[in-house]
Amino acid sequence: MNHPCLTCGACCAYFRVSFHWSEADRDMGGVVPIELTEPLRQHERVMRGTSQAQPRCVALDADIGRYSRCTIHPVRPSVCRAVPASWEFGAASPQCDKSRLAHGLPVLTEADWEGVEERNPP
Numbered sequence: 110m111n112h113p114c115l116t117c118g119a120c121c122a123y124f125r126v127s128f129h130w131s132e133a134d135r136d137m138g139g140v141v142p143i144e145l146t147e148p149l150r151q152h153e154r155v156m157r158g159t160s161q162a163q164p165r166c167v168a169l170d171a172d173i174g175r176y177s178r179c180t181i182h183p184v185r186p187s188v189c190r191a192v193p194a195s196w197e198f199g200a201a202s203p204q205c206d207k208s209r210l211a212h213g214l215p216v217l218t219e220a221d222w223e224g225v226e227e228r229n230p231p
């Protein structure tokens with residue numbers, strides 16, 4: 110069974126994805142592609158597409174609820190890495206639940222993880 114995130118993508122089209130500017134600065138060891146970001150406030154950058162009324166990250170390749178992948182997954186911002194899917198690691202995730210509900214998807218339950226071999230997809 111596939112990881113539930115691979116048929117979702119809701120959180121990448123719900124939140125403003127902001128982070129410290131250094132994450133997109135190569136000279137500071139940052140890896141997030143700066144061309145996919147834009148400035149936000151004094152010390153932050155934001156993923157393009159997420160700082161608007163109906164957010165959708167420019168790096169998202171998805172039909173929400175059917176298939177989803179982050180096109181920069183290995184170099185995505187830390188804030189993206191920090192959002193767990195509900196029950197992936199034994200607890201509900203408010204961010205996951207909120208974004209799935211906003212996109213008309215049911216929240217994940219422990220049953221959604223039965224038979225999922227790979228957690229936290231690469």
Ligand code: SF4
Pocket residue numbers: 113114115117118119120121177192193194195204205206208209217
């Ligand atoms: S963390 Fe939750 S909302 Fe985000 S893609 Fe995975 S299942 Fe969907």
Ligand code: SF4
Pocket residue numbers: 120121126156166167168169170178179180181182185186189
């Ligand atoms: S960078 Fe990737 S994981 Fe983060 S919001 Fe965009 S598509 Fe989602």
